[in-house]
Amino acid sequence: MNTDTLILALQFAAAGQIIIAVLGFFLARMLDWKEAISNMPLLVREVFQIHGWFISITLLILGTLTWRFAPDIAGGTHEFLRWFSTGVGIFWGLRCVMQWTHYSSVHWRGIADRTAIHWIVFLSYSAFAVIYLKAVLG
Template sequence: MEIHFYIIGSLFIVLAFSHLIFPRYFNWKQELASLSLVNRQIMVVHSFFIALMVLLIGLLCVTSAHELITTPLGKRISLGLGIFWGARLVIQFVGYSSKLWKGRLFETGVHMVFAVFWAYSSVVFIKTWLS
């Protein structure tokens, strides 16, 4: 089971650092220009903290896989992470309009890769809690 934590952790670390390209890739300078200053800053600040949490979850998985799997506290943390990423999986399909990805090869691929990743993560975390 530890290998799954190393895989998930490594992928979360990569995902966290991929947030660095979001402003440019999604053209935030132009796209967010019409927002009020507070809304623009909320978007940027929240994105930073999401990336930071994803990084910390990744580091936790990579550095503490054994403890997450074998200790009562680790199992409770795993349950929380399983619920969180399971909810993220649901949001992948109900929180984003299919207009953003349906019929678009690259966007559909990204959408499905993340759906599989959220499912994989939530199953590993919940299975850890159950064991």
């Protein structure tokens, strides 16, 4: 992958993370989780909500930094950005593993639209991991 292609791939990953971050702010509403969340014990509900917000904020930061510094990340000229890319690549790689090891297939197997979403999410997160790790490994 040449540098220009890697820059575009990093911008794709940045945009994807920003989109996921924005969707994350509305996830409970979009998935109609109001009743399920209201039935949680107060502390669990508060931790769930705060963690959801902070995941979205983190993804906004990762996406914004990636967009801003995509040429520098692709060039591999700054040690900090190599560490950044390694960290983000590992972050998304672990998220891919969790897609298969944490979530029960009961939620999606045999349900066409949920199976499609499951695979789209997995492949998107895999692409993010590969893009960031490609920036580090060259």
